[in-house]
Structure formats: C-alpha cells, structure tokens
Amino acid sequence: MNPANKAVVNSDTARVKADHAKYLFPCAPPLYGEPLVLVEGHGTTAVDSEGREYLDFFSGILTTSIGHCHPEVVERVREQVGTLGHTSTLYLTENQTRVARRLSEIAPGRLSQSFFTNSGTEAVETAVMLACMYTGRSEVIALRRAYSGRSVLATNLTAQAPWRPLGSSLPGIKHAMSPYRYRFPIEGVDDEAFVDYLARDLEETIHTVTDGKPAAFFAETVQGAAGYIVPPPGYFQRMVEIIHDCGGLFICDEVQAGFGRTGGKWFGIEHWDVEPDIMVMAKGIANGFPVGATITRPEIAEVWTAKTISTYGGNPVCMAAGDATLEVMARENTPDRSRDRGSQLRRGLEELMGAHEWIGEVRGMGLMQALELVEDRAGKEPNPEVTKALLEATREEGLLVGVGGLDGNVIRMGPSMLVSEAEVDDALDRLRRACRRVDSASWSG
Ligand SMILES: Cc1ncc(COP(=O)(O)O)c(C=O)c1O
Structure with a gap:
C-alpha cells in the first residue's frame, strides 16, 4: 500500500455507504450485499476503506487495462x-x-x-x-x-x-x-x-x-x-x-x-x-x-x-x-500477454468446471474469461443464486470478479493485461477456495 495515502484508509466506511444511498440515484446498484468502498489501487491490487487488499480480476469493468495507477x-x-x-x-x-x-x-x-x-x-x-x-x-x-x-x-x-x-x-x-x-x-x-x-x-x-x-x-x-x-x-x-x-x-x-x-x-x-x-x-x-x-x-x-x-x-x-x-x-505487447495469461486462466477454469456440477460452461477469449453457472449441467437452468454466493465468496477470498448474463448467472473476469503468471495462479487458488465455500454453504436450500 502507498504510505502517502494511508489517511484515506479507514475513512468512515459507514458514512460513505449511507451518503451513497442518500445522495446518489439508486439505479446503478453496487456489487455485493454490503457495497465495497475502494480507496486505492496499484497494478492488479485494489484496497478497500478498511485497508484490505484484493486481487482485482475485473479492472473496473475491463478498464484499468494495464493495471491501477500505472506509473507512466x-x-x-x-x-x-x-x-x-x-x-x-x-x-x-x-x-x-x-x-x-x-x-x-x-x-x-x-x-x-x-x-x-x-x-x-x-x-x-x-x-x-x-x-x-x-x-x-x-x-x-x-x-x-x-x-x-x-x-x-x-x-x-x-x-x-x-x-x-x-x-x-x-x-x-x-x-x-x-x-x-x-x-x-x-x-x-x-x-x-x-x-x-x-x-x-x-x-x-x-x-x-x-x-x-x-x-x-x-x-x-x-x-x-x-x-x-x-x-x-x-x-x-x-x-x-x-x-x-x-x-x-x-x-x-x-x-x-x-x-x-x-x-x-x-x-x-x-x-x-x-x-x-x-x-x-x-x-x-x-x-x-x-x-x-x-x-x-x-x-x-x-x-x-x-x-x-x-x-x-x-x-x-x-x-x-x-x-x-x-x-x-x-x-x-498486450495482445500476446492476454493470449498467454488467458490460456493459463482458461486451463484453470476448465479444471474448476470438472470439480463443480454447477459450472455449466467456461467461455471467452484471451483475458476475457467467464463461467456460466447453472442448476446442473444437463438441465442448464440459469443459477443466479449460486452466482451471488460465488461473488460474495470471492470477495471473502480477496478476489474481485464481475457478474453478467441476461439472468445474472455468469461470473466474468478481465484482469489487467499486465497480470503476471503468479497472479493468475493466485486468482485461481482464491477462486477454487471460493467455489469450495459455495459448496459447503447451503445455497441450494
Ligand atoms: C460493449 C459495450 N459497448 C458500449 C458500452 C458503453 O460504454 P460506457 O459505459 O463507457 O458508456 C459498454 C459498457 O459497458 C459496453 O460493454
């Protein structure tokens, strides 16, 4: 974390949330049951108002393409x-x-x-x-x-x-x-x-x-x-x-x-x-x-x-x-980096699919990879509940991902295109742990 910015960490998280609810249009709802207040970012790391670090695999909707606050x-x-x-x-x-x-x-x-x-x-x-x-x-x-x-x-x-x-x-x-x-x-x-x-x-x-x-x-x-x-x-x-x-x-x-x-x-x-x-x-x-x-x-x-x-x-x-x-x-060379790190990410996601019946499909190209989540693979019924559960579980594991799909049942990833091999492995580890959390919780009732 950049020490110069320490003052903003531990800002009044509750006040930011309350003011957001009071003074901003409610039509653009934040992710997560409890919204995340971000105060800092560098590379693939984002830091929240409590000083907790996250591995950012959504990049503000695929936008911090070369990482937060790239020095150049x-x-x-x-x-x-x-x-x-x-x-x-x-x-x-x-x-x-x-x-x-x-x-x-x-x-x-x-x-x-x-x-x-x-x-x-x-x-x-x-x-x-x-x-x-x-x-x-x-x-x-x-x-x-x-x-x-x-x-x-x-x-x-x-x-x-x-x-x-x-x-x-x-x-x-x-x-x-x-x-x-x-x-x-x-x-x-x-x-x-x-x-x-x-x-x-x-x-x-x-x-x-x-x-x-x-x-x-x-x-x-x-x-x-x-x-x-x-x-x-x-x-x-x-x-x-x-x-x-x-x-x-x-x-x-x-x-x-x-x-x-x-x-x-x-x-x-x-x-x-x-x-x-x-x-x-x-x-x-x-x-x-x-x-x-x-x-x-x-x-x-x-x-x-x-x-x-x-x-x-x-x-x-x-x-x-x-x-x-x-x-x-x-x-x-972001095209080649995305190809290489994307295929690493894709391999890990496909392995993960093998372990969870509720992952219906892995798809995407390069560093644009998604999991479509379903009730079960044969029926393909969209499963927004498990998607919400996985979103919350990834947050618990310190990994930021996005949600998409007409039925809100797709987990989307799009990290900085300068992401390293070790960071992709780290994200996959966190995602594996998050999936296990989902399995052990009673999301299916
Ligand atoms: C494919 C596509 N086109 C257009 C837009 C609109 O861009 P903006 O949100 O910058 O207006 C988006 C935003 O997500 C998008 O994904």
Whole structure:
C-alpha cells in the first residue's frame, strides 16, 4: 500500500455507504450485499476503506487495462493537468493527434480517422449517427443480448430487458439472434450449421422487420455484459457479407474486446479477419480515464458535414492518459500477454468446471474469461443464486470478479493485461477456495 495515502484508509466506511444511498440515484446498484468502498489501487491490487487488499480480476469493468495507477500514465497525467487541462474540440492539441495516429496504426485495414468522446455510449452514438448519414438510411440491426450503453439510443440498441428502461422507445432498431451457442435449442449443430442459421436469421430480420435497407449491422465482437459470448468461426464474415450486400455498414463494438484483450490481436474482430466500416472503443483505451473513440475510413468520416463539437472529447489530460496507455500496451505487447495469461486462466477454469456440477460452461477469449453457472449441467437452468454466493465468496477470498448474463448467472473476469503468471495462479487458488465455500454453504436450500 502507498504510505502517502494511508489517511484515506479507514475513512468512515459507514458514512460513505449511507451518503451513497442518500445522495446518489439508486439505479446503478453496487456489487455485493454490503457495497465495497475502494480507496486505492496499484497494478492488479485494489484496497478497500478498511485497508484490505484484493486481487482485482475485473479492472473496473475491463478498464484499468494495464493495471491501477500505472506509473507512466500517472506521470503523464500529472504533467498534463498542471500544464493545460482543457481545450474543447475548438483547438488542436498534440496529445489528441498522437492518440489518433496510434489508433490508426493498430486499427484493422483502412480505419484511420477518429472522433473522441467521453464514454463508450457516446462512441456508439457517434458511430450510428455516422452510418445513418453515410447511407442516407435510418434503420439499424443490432444483436439480442447486446449491451451498448446508457443513452436513449444505446439502451434501445441494448437487448437485455433489465438494461432497457425505456423499452423500444426509438423506431428503426431491430435485433437479430445472438450467436449464443450454449442455449441454442438444437443439439449437435456444428459451427458451420450454426453460422448458416444465424445468417438466415439476419437475412430474415432485414427482409421482414426493416424496409430491406438498413444503415448498419451493429455488433460487439464478444458480447461482454451478456457473459462473454464468443461468435463461432466464420460468423462475422457471413454477417458482414449480408449487410454489405444490402448496402449497409458494419459497425463493430470493441469497447470491451479491444486493445489485445481477446489475445493475439489488437482487436477482437481481427480473429474473424473482417474489416469493419466503423469501430467503437472506450474502457481500456486510457486505463480508466474517460475516453470514447469512433474510428472509420476517411470517405465515411467526411460525410459528417453538419456542425458538431464535444466539449470534453479529446481532452488533453485524458489524451495524455490514452497516449501513455497505448504506448505501454505496444511496448508490453498486450495482445500476446492476454493470449498467454488467458490460456493459463482458461486451463484453470476448465479444471474448476470438472470439480463443480454447477459450472455449466467456461467461455471467452484471451483475458476475457467467464463461467456460466447453472442448476446442473444437463438441465442448464440459469443459477443466479449460486452466482451471488460465488461473488460474495470471492470477495471473502480477496478476489474481485464481475457478474453478467441476461439472468445474472455468469461470473466474468478481465484482469489487467499486465497480470503476471503468479497472479493468475493466485486468482485461481482464491477462486477454487471460493467455489469450495459455495459448496459447503447451503445455497441450494
Ligand atoms: C460493449 C459495450 N459497448 C458500449 C458500452 C458503453 O460504454 P460506457 O459505459 O463507457 O458508456 C459498454 C459498457 O459497458 C459496453 O460493454
């Protein structure tokens, strides 16, 4: 623990909890029965207000991509905030052009021009508006089980009932089937047949519930909040062919899957060898500083001729964080690290599945790994109760993980991509102990 910060440890935990309940909207509930008050973080360690340390395997929802308070990010931010803290999009800054150049160097194919905002939600909004302007169309096909953010448009794109407070309040958004294999009703279907099925569903969606001329097909490469649903090989090639054949664009959401997280590639979509027309990024891009980015080809970017600004978009402090984060990621090779540490984590999770009948599936890519929890493996009935019990048990063991899935029955992991081999082993040990705690408690009644 950093001794300089000792004063904040043992701050009035009860007061923070009471004030949170009193002064903040209740719509964004914290994890755990008793919320956790965090006061400090370094690398893969987070420290709570009682001075207890945790191994952080969720990274503030896959966002502290190179670990809490990475010294190079801290240094660049400190320097920038004391030099020039704000400009707006009315002025140029070197930090912003450096980040845009770095993105164009690692983004797939011809994606080379970026627009910066403050969140994934805004990056999604920018992408959808741009696709509508480019095509002169207004309908969008998204995927069921998607999560796309919290604005009116993004909650309409989102397709998990608990995250859709306004329901289908915007016209023109239709949802095709999620590439979610685990609960696909037909048994024994191979990848090719599954992709055929999904392709026919997309075609039928376009030809039945749109005017046949959608502006875009919008998809996460790995459906994150849904519990790390990984589409089968060949999936995006087919979907993109279909949307291009009817004159629409492919918008790829890399908010969770980007920057090496899926292992071996900078962006998840590269595993399918497909070039998106527009791609959105956020979360891990600036190691926790609020940055959203939408990247596209110049001929698409140039159709946005209406005036627009973003007061904070491309803010010099956030861009300093982004520039430092991307530099560290390139030097440390986060794609290869995620591949190696991800396969270590995956092996451990698969072993764990062998020991617990209520782990229905292990899935994910790279350092994006999840456990779908069920009543029993044969029936596959979602088990949110055991998920809650495991979440609390991991906390007891000093391990932070996340929850996802439409039924709240998926445990999600996404540690810093600089996590060490020893830390992955440590996390697996803690998880094993947590699973044993769950088994010995009477969660099943
Ligand atoms: C895939 C995806 N897209 C978009 C968003 C929205 O990002 P933000 O919360 O930064 O607005 C999220 C957030 O979790 C996400 O997971």
